[in-house]
Amino acid sequence: MTNNTAIELRNLTKTFGKVVANKNISLSVNKGEILSVLGENGSGKTTLMNMIAGIYFPDEGQIFVDGKEVSITSPKHAYDLKIGMIHQHFKLVDIFNAVENIVLGIDEGSYNLKAATAKIKETCDKYGFEIDFSKKIYEMSVSEKQTVEIVKVLYRGADILILDEPTAVLTPQEIDKLFNVLRKMRDDGKAIIIITHKLYEVLEISDRIAVLRKGEYIGTVNTADANESMLTEMMVGEKISLNIQRSEPVNPTERLTVKNVNCYNRDGAKILDNISFSAYSGEILGIAGISGSGQRELLEAIAGLQKIHDGDIVYNNPKTGKSDNLRDKTPMQIRELGVRLSFVPEDRLGMGLVGNMDITDNMMLRSYRKGHSMFLKRKEPKDLAEKIIKDLQVVTPDTKTPVRRLSGGNVQKVLVGREIASSPTVLMAAYPVRGLDINSSYTIYNLLNGQKEKGVAVIFVGEDLDVLIELCDRILVISGGKVTGILDGRTAKKEEIGLLMTKKTNGDGGER
Amino acid sequence: MIASFIQRAVMQGIPLLFGSTGEIITEKSGNLNLGIPGVMYVGGISGVIGAFMYEQSFEDKADMNPFLAVLIPLLCCVFGSLVMGLIYSFLTTTLRANQNVTGLALTTFGTGFGNFFGGSLIKITNSDIPSITLSSTSAYFSKTLPFADNLGWVGQVFFSYSFLAYFAIILALFVSFVLKRTRVGLNLRAVGENPATADAAGIKVILNKYAATCIGSVIAGLGGLYYVMDYADGVWSNDGFGDRGWLAIALVIFALWKPKFSILGSILFGGLFIVHNYIPNIDVSTQEIFKMLPYAVTILVLVIVSARKKKEHQPPQSLGVTYFREER
Numbered sequence: 001m002t003n004n005t006a007i008e009l010r011n012l013t014k015t016f017g018k019v020v021a022n023k024n025i026s027l028s029v030n031k032g033e034i035l036s037v038l039g040e041n042g043s044g045k046t047t048l049m050n051m052i053a054g055i056y057f058p059d060e061g062q063i064f065v066d067g068k069e070v071s072i073t074s075p076k077h078a079y080d081l082k083i084g085m086i087h088q089h090f091k092l093v094d095i096f097n098a099v100e101n102i103v104l105g106i107d108e109g110s111y112n113l114k115a116a117t118a119k120i121k122e123t124c125d126k127y128g129f130e131i132d133f134s135k136k137i138y139e140m141s142v143s144e145k146q147t148v149e150i151v152k153v154l155y156r157g158a159d160i161l162i163l164d165e166p167t168a169v170l171t172p173q174e175i176d177k178l179f180n181v182l183r184k185m186r187d188d189g190k191a192i193i194i195i196t197h198k199l200y201e202v203l204e205i206s207d208r209i210a211v212l213r214k215g216e217y218i219g220t221v222n223t224a225d226a227n228e229s230m231l232t233e234m235m236v237g238e239k240i241s242l243n244i245q246r247s248e249p250v251n252p253t254e255r256l257t258v259k260n261v262n263c264y265n266r267d268g269a270k271i272l273d274n275i276s277f278s279a280y281s282g283e284i285l286g287i288a289g290i291s292g293s294g295q296r297e298l299l300e301a302i303a304g305l306q307k308i309h310d311g312d313i314v315y316n317n318p319k320t321g322k323s324d325n326l327r328d329k330t331p332m333q334i335r336e337l338g339v340r341l342s343f344v345p346e347d348r349l350g351m352g353l354v355g356n357m358d359i360t361d362n363m364m365l366r367s368y369r370k371g372h373s374m375f376l377k378r379k380e381p382k383d384l385a386e387k388i389i390k391d392l393q394v395v396t397p398d399t400k401t402p403v404r405r406l407s408g409g410n411v412q413k414v415l416v417g418r419e420i421a422s423s424p425t426v427l428m429a430a431y432p433v434r435g436l437d438i439n440s441s442y443t444i445y446n447l448l449n450g451q452k453e454k455g456v457a458v459i460f461v462g463e464d465l466d467v468l469i470e471l472c473d474r475i476l477v478i479s480g481g482k483v484t485g486i487l488d489g490r491t492a493k494k495e496e497i498g499l500l501m502t503k504k505t506n507g508d509g510g511e512r
Numbered sequence: 513m514i515a516s517f518i519q520r521a522v523m524q525g526i527p528l529l530f531g532s533t534g535e536i537i538t539e540k541s542g543n544l545n546l547g548i549p550g551v552m553y554v555g556g557i558s559g560v561i562g563a564f565m566y567e568q569s570f571e572d573k574a575d576m577n578p579f580l581a582v583l584i585p586l587l588c589c590v591f592g593s594l595v596m597g598l599i600y601s602f603l604t605t606t607l608r609a610n611q612n613v614t615g616l617a618l619t620t621f622g623t624g625f626g627n628f629f630g631g632s633l634i635k636i637t638n639s640d641i642p643s644i645t646l647s648s649t650s651a652y653f654s655k656t657l658p659f660a661d662n663l664g665w666v667g668q669v670f671f672s673y674s675f676l677a678y679f680a681i682i683l684a685l686f687v688s689f690v691l692k693r694t695r696v697g698l699n700l701r702a703v704g705e706n707p708a709t710a711d712a713a714g715i716k717v718i719l720n721k722y723a724a725t726c727i728g729s730v731i732a733g734l735g736g737l738y739y740v741m742d743y744a745d746g747v748w749s750n751d752g753f754g755d756r757g758w759l760a761i762a763l764v765i766f767a768l769w770k771p772k773f774s775i776l777g778s779i780l781f782g783g784l785f786i787v788h789n790y791i792p793n794i795d796v797s798t799q800e801i802f803k804m805l806p807y808a809v810t811i812l813v814l815v816i817v818s819a820r821k822k823k824e825h826q827p828p829q830s831l832g833v834t835y836f837r838e839e840r
Binding site: 053055074075076079085087091092093094095096100103104105106107111136138 | 706824
């Protein structure tokens with residue numbers, strides 16, 4: 001270790017319950033250097049940074065600051081060590097103004113906001129920031145809020161800055177501005193760690209790049225020696241051979257056609273940008289993309305949960321042979337039309353199941369409208385619950401156990417089992433294997449394959465590119481709310497998908 | 513008559529002012545303490561127990577030391593309400609229990625606690641009527657400014673109150689100042705708005721929540737003491753405190769979480785609460801409708817504030833939410 005090392009991590013490990021978020025991670029950052037930490041979603045980047053910032057406490061391993069071993073017990077302690085973190089979800093109090101937010105938690109003698117304002121202005125001038133001191137945080141744009149966050153950290157005299165996905169919400173112009181500021185701070189001798197999964201940004205801004213994959217440290221390369229395909233390979237890993245039986249689609253017919261769909265979120269930002277594709281019966285259509293690129297919104301739009309600004313979603317009913325436009329129909333209307341979409345939400349307990357209710361009751365959530373008696377018939381849902389437990393090997397004491405007490409994999413099986421039981425013609429599944437072990441994952445893959453063979457059009461949103469390539473017949477890649485490519489699952493290369501996932505699109509989802 | 517109405521309205525309002533000032537401090541830390549009615553009840557009965565013990569130790573009540581006669585009930589009241597605040601903090605902050613359930617449980621507990629000890633004291637005195645009278649202690653508590661009687665209506669409206677009443681108003685102004693103009697206040701508001709942000713900024717979230725809840729409870733408890741010793745002239749009867757605890761919580765909303773507004777609000781609420789006594793020829797059921805007025809006004813304020821949607825007039829953002837740093 002040289003004197004030039006600002007912070008060094010040795011063998012850091014952090015687990016949440018059974019999930020290993022970080023495993024034996026070692027890396028170091030020098031003064032006057034920008035280090036990028038690169039990795040897919042869920043690779044443990046944020047967890048690692050939170051340990052440096054004192055939000056999480058590591059289970060194992062050591063942290064050295066300026067060559068001395070430290071044990072960072074709280075965010076305050078991190079500040080005392082001159083470590084400042086700019087969180088992805090800004091840590092600002094909405095109803096305070098910039099100055100109040102910046103001085104928050106600092107004890108510097110008398111409480112004088114005017115003097116503090118003058119001092120903050122000095123910092124701003126030094127690095128070329130602009131802050132409107134009369135505005136409250138809730139009146140500010142995302143970029144303004146980020147500026148306040150950065151100034152807050154600098155004002156506290158941080159020498160080690162951590163930025164968690166700072167560019168995710170910025171426009172290209174704002175990103176350029178941010179990068180100029182970062183370079184200025186680097187030249188000022190500060191150590192900067194920037195987390196991102198956008199390859200072109202990594203190559204543009206950083207001096208060195210550390211790559212994490214699935215909670216493990218893969219390696220560090222000098223940016224000068226790196227290129228996109230090499231980084232992609234480090235990020236997504238070597239090809240692991242999976243054994244998913246993929247049958248040829250039998251007699252595919254167009255079941256669902258999405259035409260030029262545009263959607264806006266509550267803030268008026270475009271989340272789906274001119275999306276068009278078709279889903280065929282008897283095939284699995286995979287959707288790949290960095291989390292938050294619009295996958296969730298796309299599925300919600302089809303399920304009738306997301307308002308569509310313009311565009312059409314045409315559903316070809318296999319029974320009647322008629323075509324129906326799903327646009328602007330409520331989920332219930334979609335059901336009444338005979339259009340059956342089964343939806344496995346990303347947040348399986350939040351949207352799919354009621355945690356405090358048992359398996360039988362959760363089955364009834366889908367069937368309560370059946371029958372005409374004012375009393376509920378519990379027999380059928382109970383039989384269904386028992387069938388799912390038996391068929392999918394759900395580990396549970398009985399059908400009366402609250403779903404919340406089951407492990408993640410078993411919850412997932414119950415949810416997928418219920419959705420499949422309604423014999424859908426289109427089955428949409430978002431991240432159905434998130435947090436599951438290999439065996440449970442394979443049960444789910446086999447279920448999806450079984451549906452495909454029955455002639456269901458399956459739409460599968462996944463994170464693991466290996467699985468997408470093995471499982472899906474076609475893979476649609478989405479980036480920043482746009483379709484950047486539709487590939488054949490049998491011939492697609494992981495690197496190819498990776499590049500399409502990070503492909504810079506106009507606006508990048510952040511433009512209004 | 514107007515002067516006496518205002519005087520009674522203020523005296524009626526002071527317990528509410530104590531309660532709402534305490535609850536504002538508590539809510540600013542993000543803790544929604546619905547146990548305030550119970551806390552005020554416990555504050556009252558603790559003071560009564562202290563005063564009762566002290567009075568009983570004298571054959572001739574004239575021998576009582578005026579200083580101790582005030583200090584003992586005061587300390588008992590502070591202790592009783594502090595324990596209530598600690599129970600609430602421990603359950604919601606340390607054990608992360610649901611705030612609403614905990615608060616309601618404390619209200620039920622506090623009322624029962626008060627009625628149990630109130631009933632016991634009444635039994636000890638072998639009194640014919642279901643109340644205890646602590647007129648000697650009350651006399652010290654309700655001492656007014658000496659020159660008030662000579663100033664006519666001015667004296668009656670402005671100077672005819674006891675030291676606790678003035679203390680309530682000064683305290684409300686002081687709390688306003690602390691919340692708005694000091695670092696302690698800034699930190700506390702940050703904890704209630706966004707504990708994760710406060711934590712990341714190095715503020716001790718747990719400590720702030722405990723301190724605010726306990727201090728808030730003590731202040732609210734004083735409202736119970738004031739009610740018994742001054743407003744009710746030292747007469748404790750079970751359930752005599754009535755709905756004042758809930759009115760205090762309504763007042764917090766009415767005052768938009770600003771103690772200085774609750775000074776005026778408490779007098780208004782106090783006035784609305786007793787206005788039926790000043791309207792001639794109305795029957796009992798009509799009186800009850802008048803007693804509803806403070807709540808009606810609170811609803812009206814809520815409607816107006818919600819319609820205006822100004823962020824500063826909303827409750828603290830994390831009100832009622834338990835905080836755990838490593839939550840994912």
